[in-house]
Amino acid sequence: MSFGDVRRVAIVGGGVTGLTVAYRVVHADPSIEVTVLEAGPIPGGKLRSVAVGDLVLPAGADSFLARKPWAVELCKELDVSLDPPGATGAYLWTEGGLVPLLKHAPFGIPGDVGDLFHWPGLSGAGKRRAAQDLVRRARKGDDDESLGSLLRRRFGDEATDLAVGPLLAGLYAGDVDRLSVRATFPDLVAWERAQGSLFRGSQATSKLARRSQLGPMFVRPKGGVDRLTDALAEHLGERVRTGVAVTAVDRGRVMLDGGATVETDAVVLATPAHEAARLLGAALPSVAADLAGITYASTGVVLMVYPDGTQPSLPTGTGFVVPRGKAPMTAATWLSSKWPDESYGTRAVVRCYVGAVGEEDVLDADDSDIVQACARHLAAVVRLPDMPEHSTIVRWPASMPQYDVGHLDRVARIRDCLPPGVVVVGQAYDGVGVPDCVHAASDVAEQLVADVSTDREETVP
Ligand SMILES: Cc1cc2nc3c(=O)[nH]c(=O)nc-3n(C[C@H](O)[C@H](O)[C@H](O)COP(=O)(O)OP(=O)(O)OC[C@H]3O[C@@H](n4cnc5c(N)ncnc54)[C@H](O)[C@@H]3O)c2cc1C
Incomplete structure (x- = not known):
């Protein structure tokens, strides 16, 4: 990625990625003219809130991983204070009710096989097959495979479909048999390679984690995750232009809806x-074809507020995950x-x-039907009333990029074929969570600023 002689940067997309690129560039070199062009009425993208009754609740992301430190570091820089979660531990949806997920189980994989044998989430046969992970040979070869291919090889189908798969593929609203293991959970590949077993890999990781006394797994900016994007936008001030939809990009020219153009030296596409x-x-049909090959799942969130006195009915923990197709929701979080x-x-x-690859038709139903279906299934496993007092559905069409097998090669190819001065960054490429977006955005900003400095040094007589 080289940007040449950059004095003006146009950033398309004012989500956390675009705003972070802008903030980092301005912070490092205020002489660079930065403009963020955001189609929506407010910046923030998938970090936003929505009113439900008298409450303001997260419509997209609700928190982020603290163990990938980049979003936490950015919050600290911006004086955005962070809350640890009020509860830990989650459940798995089973036909017989909610079963607590195993503790000390990175990626849902316990380090102690004894824990697996005492766990009620799988049948005896399912557990015995999963335990074969300890003796099966590791895969040879370096080529990419699906997450499902790795999990099924090590643990068998039952543990893949009913336990580990829902947790891991759920983060991508994806299909375990399509997601690239290298692009999504490369640690699992490393565990198999180094330890010959995922159980042993998990054990080694858990031991390390206990020794390093890590803090909470997730954190949230106090008052809501969108405090981070609010703080970024505040720092950038008039450099962020909202309600401005970009219609085309051709190297140094950015075309806007309505016919205006913005001349620029570098374009960052954070869409x-x-x-x-x-x-x-x-301008670039073959790169565009590769970009379009990154498919997306549509998802939605159903926010439900129950009457006074209902909070104690929620089991201790943070919520549950659902094996594919077993309930209308793919997961639930006890926000309260x-x-x-x-x-x-x-x-x-x-x-x-609600919604995931292959389960998107649920989003076509009427709001009231979706709320009813979710509430009825909730009431079957938790002592909550049949219907909430207030509810809202936020649909997110084509919102979760699918890192299918071959994703890393596709992204490398896209980047190789982009001309100097054009870059793509964000949720679609280097990680789907907020910390990954902040990390990738910071790298792009660093490269932009480094190129400017090099150019300046080269022009000094
Ligand atoms: C329901 C849901 C829950 C999630 N939960 C979590 C979570 O708990 N933790 C976590 O870490 N991550 C979570 N994520 C993922 C996280 O929200 C994303 O990784 C992150 O917000 C992506 O940021 P981004 O800036 O790359 O993209 P976006 O937020 O999608 O921003 C892109 C921006 O580009 C703008 N845009 C698009 N086209 C144009 C155009 N032509 N002209 C101008 N502007 C344009 C859009 O309006 C948008 O504002 C969740 C995602 C969803 C959908």
């Missing part, structure tokens, strides 16, 4: 990949336990996730 494909389609807030009082506040 979803399908949108980057559309913007570059006329995980991120308690005075405004909730004694009300249970629950957020269900």
Whole structure:
């Protein structure tokens, strides 16, 4: 990635990625003219809140991983204070009710096989097959494979479909048999290679974690995750232009809806990949085809507020995950336990996730049907009323990029074929979570600023 002589940078997309690129560039070199062009009415992208009854609740991301430190570091720089979760531990949805997920189990894989044998989430046969992980030979070869291919080889189908798969593929709203293991959970590849077994890999990782006394796994900016994007936007001030949709990009020219153009030395496309494909389609059709090949799942969140006095009905923990197709939701979070807030009082506040690859038709139903289906299934496993007092659905069409087998090669190819001065960055490429977006955005900003400095040094007589 080389940007040549950069004095002006146009950033398309004012989500956490675009705002972080802008913030880092401005912070490092205020002489660079930075403009963020955001189509929506407010910056923040998938970090935003929505009103449900008298409460303000997260519509997209609700928190982020603290153990990938980049978003935490950015919050600290911006004086955005962080809360640890109010509860830990989660459950697995089973036909017989909620079963606590195993503790000390990185990626849902216990380090102690004894724990697996005492766990009620799998049949005896399923557990015996999973334990074969300890004696099966490691795969040879370096080529990519699906997450499902690795898990099925090591643990068998039952543990893959009913236990580990829902947890891991759920983070991508994806299909375990399509997701690239190298692009999603490369640690599992390393565990198999180094230890010959995922159980032993998990054991080694758990031991290390205990020795390093890591803090909480997740954190949330106090008051809501969008405090981070609010703080970034505040720092950038008038450099962020909202309600400005970009229609095409051709190297130094950015075309806006309405016919205006912005002249620039570098363009950072911090939009979803399908949108980057559309913007570059006329100028760079083959790169656009590769960008469009990054497919997306549509998802939604169902936010439900129950009456006063219901919070104690929620089991201790943060929520549950659901094996594919077993319930209308793919997962649920007890928001009022995980991120308690005075405004909730004694009300249970629950957020269900709906939609994933192959399960997107659920989003076509009427709002009231979706709420009813989720509430009925919740009431079957938790002592909550049949319906919440207030509810809202937020649909996120084409929102979760699928890192299918071959994803890393595709991204490398896209980047190799982009001309100098054009870069793509964000959730579609180097990690789907907020910390990954902040990390990748910071790298792009560093490269931009480094290129400017080099150019300046080269022009000094
Ligand atoms: C329901 C849901 C829950 C999630 N939960 C979590 C979580 O708990 N923790 C976590 O770490 N991650 C979570 N994620 C993922 C996280 O939200 C994303 O990784 C992150 O917000 C992506 O940021 P981004 O800036 O790359 O993209 P986006 O947030 O998608 O921002 C892209 C921006 O580009 C703008 N744009 C698009 N096209 C144009 C155009 N032509 N012109 C101008 N602007 C344009 C859009 O309006 C948007 O604002 C969740 C995602 C979803 C959908």
